[in-house]
Amino acid sequence: xxxxxxxxxxxxxxxxxxxxxxxxxxxxxxxxxxxxxxxxxxxxxxxxxxxxxxxxxxxxxxxxxxxxxxxxxxxxxxxxxxxxxxxxxxxxxxxxxxxxxxxxxxxxxxxxxxxxxxxxxxxxxxxxxxxxxxxxxxxxxxxxxxxxxxxxxxxxxxxxxxxxxxxxxxxxxxxxxxxxxxxxxxxxxxxxxxxxxxxxxxxxxxxxxxxxxxxxxxxxxxxxxxxxxxxxxxxxxxxxxxxxxxx
Amino acid sequence: xxxxxxxxxxxxxxxxxxxxxxxxxxxxxxxxxxxxxxxxxxxxxxxxxxxxxxxxxxxxxxxxxxxxxxxxxxxxxxxxxxxxxxxxxxxxxxxxxxxxxxxxxxxxxxxxxxxxxxxxxxxxxxxxxxxxxxxxxxxxxxxxxxxxxxxxxxxxxxxxxxxxxxxxxxxxxxxxxxxxxxxxxxxxxxxxxxxxxxxxxxxxxxxxxxxxxxxxxxxxxxxxxxxxxxxxxxxxxxxxxxxxxxxxxxxxxxxxxxxxxxxxxxxxxxxxxxxxxxxxxxxxxxxxxxxxxxxxxxxxxxxxxxxxxxxxxxxxxxxxxxxxxxxxxxxxxxxxxxxxxxxxxxxxxxxxxxxxxxxxxxxxxxxxxxxxxxxxxxxxxxxxxxxxxxxxxxxxxxxxxxxxxxxxxxxxxx
Ligand SMILES: Nc1ncnc2c1ncn2[C@@H]1O[C@H](COP(=O)(O)OP(=O)(O)OP(=O)(O)O)[C@@H](O)[C@H]1O
Ligand SMILES: [Mg+2]
Numbered sequence: 001x002x003x004x005x006x007x008x009x010x011x012x013x014x015x016x017x018x019x020x021x022x023x024x025x026x027x028x029x030x031x032x033x034x035x036x037x038x039x040x041x042x043x044x045x046x047x048x049x050x051x052x053x054x055x056x057x058x059x060x061x062x063x064x065x066x067x068x069x070x071x072x073x074x075x076x077x078x079x080x081x082x083x084x085x086x087x088x089x090x091x092x093x094x095x096x097x098x099x100x101x102x103x104x105x106x107x108x109x110x111x112x113x114x115x116x117x118x119x120x121x122x123x124x125x126x127x128x129x130x131x132x133x134x135x136x137x138x139x140x141x142x143x144x145x146x147x148x149x150x151x152x153x154x155x156x157x158x159x160x161x162x163x164x165x166x167x168x169x170x171x172x173x174x175x176x177x178x179x180x181x182x183x184x185x186x187x188x189x190x191x192x193x194x195x196x197x198x199x200x201x202x203x204x205x206x207x208x209x210x211x212x213x214x215x216x217x218x219x220x221x222x223x224x225x226x227x228x229x230x231x232x233x234x235x236x237x238x239x240x241x242x243x244x245x246x247x
Numbered sequence: 248x249x250x251x252x253x254x255x256x257x258x259x260x261x262x263x264x265x266x267x268x269x270x271x272x273x274x275x276x277x278x279x280x281x282x283x284x285x286x287x288x289x290x291x292x293x294x295x296x297x298x299x300x301x302x303x304x305x306x307x308x309x310x311x312x313x314x315x316x317x318x319x320x321x322x323x324x325x326x327x328x329x330x331x332x333x334x335x336x337x338x339x340x341x342x343x344x345x346x347x348x349x350x351x352x353x354x355x356x357x358x359x360x361x362x363x364x365x366x367x368x369x370x371x372x373x374x375x376x377x378x379x380x381x382x383x384x385x386x387x388x389x390x391x392x393x394x395x396x397x398x399x400x401x402x403x404x405x406x407x408x409x410x411x412x413x414x415x416x417x418x419x420x421x422x423x424x425x426x427x428x429x430x431x432x433x434x435x436x437x438x439x440x441x442x443x444x445x446x447x448x449x450x451x452x453x454x455x456x457x458x459x460x461x462x463x464x465x466x467x468x469x470x471x472x473x474x475x476x477x478x479x480x481x482x483x484x485x486x487x488x489x490x491x492x493x494x495x496x497x498x499x500x501x502x503x504x505x506x507x508x509x510x511x512x513x514x515x516x517x518x519x520x521x522x523x524x525x526x527x528x529x530x531x532x533x534x535x536x537x538x539x540x541x542x543x544x545x546x547x548x549x550x551x552x553x554x555x556x557x558x559x560x561x562x563x564x565x566x567x568x569x570x571x572x573x574x575x576x577x578x579x580x581x582x583x584x585x586x587x588x589x590x591x592x593x594x595x596x597x598x599x600x601x602x603x604x605x606x607x608x609x610x611x612x613x614x615x616x617x618x619x620x621x622x623x624x625x626x627x628x629x630x631x632x633x634x635x636x637x638x639x640x641x642x643x644x645x646x647x648x649x650x651x652x653x654x655x656x657x658x659x660x661x
Contacts, residue, residue: 048612049608049611049612050608050612051604051608071611071617072608072611072612073611073612073614073615073616073617075612076611076612076613076614077614081612081613082612084609084612087609088603088605088606088609090606090609090610090624090627091627091631092624092626092627092628092630092631093610093623093624093627097623098610098613098615101615101619101623102610102613102614102615103614105613105614105615105616105619106614109614141627142609158613162613162614
């Protein structure tokens with residue numbers, strides 16, 4: 001489903017990604033771990049289409065298509081979703097507006113008609129319940145005045161509403177209390193299916209106990225320096241990243 | 248000075264009652280003596296009116312206008328002026344509190360200071376004259392439509408409005424200024440507002456002039472004990488637009504909420520000079536402006552707040568934010584606080600920037616097209632002000648008018 005081949009990227013003169021190769025098949029969950037500043041969010045944003053990066057080598061194929069040539073909105077239309085490490089506050093644009101506009105824009109992209117207003121509301125209600133948010137919050141500006149944990153739950157809500165096929169979750173588990181972590185994990189598991197793939201960027205083993213990964217990768221200085229099964233995450237939790245310097 | 252101003256004055260004298268003759272003459276002379284303001288005057292640094300002196304503006308004849316019914320606001324009474332003159336066919340209001348200036352044979356005020364006010368006092372023949380008795384309220388909001396209809400030759404028109412709310416009275420008045428045609432026109436308006444003790448006055452203004460109109464409007468408000476003035480303005484059109492506001496908290500515990508959006512495009516020049524004067528203790532003022540400036544348009548904002556020595560416990564906040572949508576667009580925004588005692592709470596801030604690229608990216612990453620994302624952000628930026636319009640039909644009209652002028656596909660409504 002997703003093929004990242006020898007990806008090199010920089011911002012200005014700073015090289016950030018130095019040859020990432022990663023293959024994720026439909027139905028799989030991959031975890032990406034690694035020290036601060038190793039390039040995890042950069043990779044996530046490159047997948048979602050943020051401007052400002054220069055890809056100097058390599059490519060990304062999604063369903064065999066050249067992902068890097070698509071606009072962010074087209075990628076979303078193709079089923080790509082990024083849960084932001086730092087969700088943006090947008091005062092004045094309500095979450096409800098965002099969701100409705102996004103759903104309809106994606107439907108239009110796929111050649112479907114607009115969703116019926118009542119169906120949409122029912123759809124939202126159901127999902128709001130799943131992430132235990134108050135429906136009133138959807139009338140507020142996107143993430144406006146939300147706590148850190150509420151912002152992350154809002155990311156999961158958007159994911160549940162949009163039902164993407166490739167989910168990239170950038171530290172959606174950071175800063176959550178135990179209950180919220182559970183909600184986020186349940187949200188991810190609810191969408192786990194043979195047609196979908198998930199890329200979890202995380203610093204902690206905790207989330208991986210709820211969402212079992214098929215593969216775990218360690219990113220350091222813009223490269224994948226190790227890959228392994230779920231046991232690799234345990235090992236990192238125990239040993240930290242000190243061994244990287246020796247390696 | 249072009250002789251056209253004196254020629255217009257002769258016409259006005261013939262039409263106006265004898266009692267007003269003397270004060271009109273005084274005002275004309277004062278105007279001729281002072282001339283139009285120019286850039287050497289501090290308050291006019293960015294807006295040069297001196298070219299107006301050499302233009303030949305004839306006093307506008309009653310113009311031909313198309314059917315206005317699409318502009319009517321449901322649930323309102325209506326007073327319509329075309330080229331500075333009353334239009335009886337399009338107007339519709341009950342007799343009583345609502346009246347016209349031309350119905351009263353009173354001399355025009357003479358305590359004017361600036362030269363445009365003198366010009367207006369010399370030449371204005373009509374306008375709204377609303378007076379509400381104590382503890383009464385306007386049943387329906389009043390819609391004052393002022394249409395300019397420029398012809399082939401440059402013309403001018405002038406209106407003077409007054410709203411007097413006696414103690415405890417309440418009113419909502421919507422001023423809507425629009426243009427039919429592209430010719431050159433000069434429109435001056437003078438608006439007097441008074442809210443006596445415990446009165447509540449709600450003023451909404453939408454300005455959508457054509458690209459040939461120079462619109463100069465001066466507002467003077469006196470807000471008295473425990474009275475509230477809510478004033479919201481949306482400036483969208485015009486060639487050169489200048490709003491001068493002097494809002495006076497003229498008794499203790501008065502409250503003024505002043506806000507506006509300007510969204511000029513093309514080569515429009517829009518200048519808002521506001522002044523809030525706190526003379527008495529316990530006054531509260533809030534001022535919020537939002538600017539969206541595109542193309543080669545230019546916006547000027549100067550917000551002065553004066554807290555006089557005896558105005559203890561004044562609570563005042565001012566905030567101005569601007570978005571520049573093109574490299575040729577320009578904004579000059581300047582808050583000016585003058586505080587003459589220590590026992591006050593004043594905050595202010597002015598910002599100028601571009602749309603938040605990260606927020607646009609966030610919306611796009613959810614599948615929302617770039618165009619829609621930008622419009623949603625611009626709209627929400629302005630809506631911080633427009634959302635405060637309590638009268639729903641007016642709010643909708645203004646939000647739609649703004650949306651129609653934002654860059655991008657017009658059909659999208661957040
Ligand atoms: N726009 C930018 N300009 C300059 N440097 C950047 C830019 N974006 C990212 N970087 C740098 O690239 C490196 C990787 O950043 P990135 O955010 O991808 O790290 P990360 O692995 O997500 O870190 P964390 O675990 O702290 O979230 C960092 O050193 C960062 O400072
Ligand atoms: Mg990161």
